[in-house]
Amino acid sequence: MQASLPRWTDTPSLAVTDLACRRGDRLLFRGVGFTLAPGDALHLAGANGIGKSSLIRILTGLMQPFAGTVARQGTIALLDERSALDPHLPLGRALAFWAGVDGADSAQGTQAAELLGLAQLLDVPVRYLSTGQKKRAALARMIGQQAPLWLLDEPLNGLDKDAVGLVETLVQDHCRAGGIAVIASHQPFVLANMERFELERHIP
Numbered sequence: 720m721q722a723s724l725p726r727w728t729d730t731p732s733l734a735v736t737d738l739a740c741r742r743g744d745r746l747l748f749r750g751v752g753f754t755l756a757p758g759d760a761l762h763l764a765g766a767n768g769i770g771k772s773s774l775i776r777i778l779t780g781l782m783q784p785f786a787g788t789v790a791r792q793g794t795i796a797l798l799d800e801r802s803a804l805d806p807h808l809p810l811g812r813a814l815a816f817w818a819g820v821d822g823a824d825s826a827q828g829t830q831a832a833e834l835l836g837l838a839q840l841l842d843v844p845v846r847y848l849s850t851g852q853k854k855r856a857a858l859a860r861m862i863g864q865q866a867p868l869w870l871l872d873e874p875l876n877g878l879d880k881d882a883v884g885l886v887e888t889l890v891q892d893h894c895r896a897g898g899i900a901v902i903a904s905h906q907p908f909v910l911a912n913m914e915r916f917e918l919e920r921h922i923p
């Protein structure tokens with residue numbers, strides 16, 4: 720079931736040092752540090768509101784940390800609660816739009832859509848997709864980016880059991896191909912050799 724392997728030239732890495740995050744007047748966490756190399760996967764675990772999404776946004780560069788540094792090597796693909804797909808476009812064209820923006824091979828997006836069981840829905844406007852189908856479509860968009868660094872915020876929300884297994888396999892394939900994945904999830908995420916990072920240990 721493996722997608723054709725992504726290709727990138729640089730060796731990806733993600734190194735986080737002594738990171739702290741403040742939202743409003745509250746320090747959410749401090750002293751967060753880890754280093755990820757090709758093939759590594761990290762599960763960010765913790766209760767609702769602990770700061771998993773905030774940490775993912777800091778890793779992407781969308782949010783500044785209160786303290787600490789993030790060093791990235793390689794491009795990032797982000798999956799969060801927003802699919803980033805134009806709701807008015809048919810799914811196939813919405814995916815092709817992002818392939819164009821990312822300079823990626825649009826066949827990769829289509830192939831990812833097929834892997835995620837969306838082959839029959841490429842002509843359907845994104846706004847008509849169900850919750851689980853929208854999540855699958857967002858995953859197809861992310862995979863189509865062919866980026867080495869995958870940052871996934873609650874990737875299993877809204878997915879049925881089969882799709883959960885599929886996503887776990889896709890992430891595993893990505894890491895086996897030399898990619899890196901960070902997965903923020905309050906649900907179990909089954910992946911061989913994945914490290915677990917408990918944000919709770921970093922509450923001030």
Ligand SMILES: Nc1ncnc2c1ncn2[C@@H]1O[C@H](COP(=O)(O)OP(=O)(O)OP(=O)(O)O)[C@@H](O)[C@H]1O
Binds near residue numbers: 742743765766773905
């Ligand atoms: N713009 C903001 N200003 C102030 N506080 C915020 C802001 N955005 C988020 N927060 C707070 O920061 C905390 C962490 O939120 P975050 O979304 O990172 O948590 P999370 O661990 O991803 O939660 P969940 O599992 O529910 O998705 C929450 O208490 C939230 O209310």
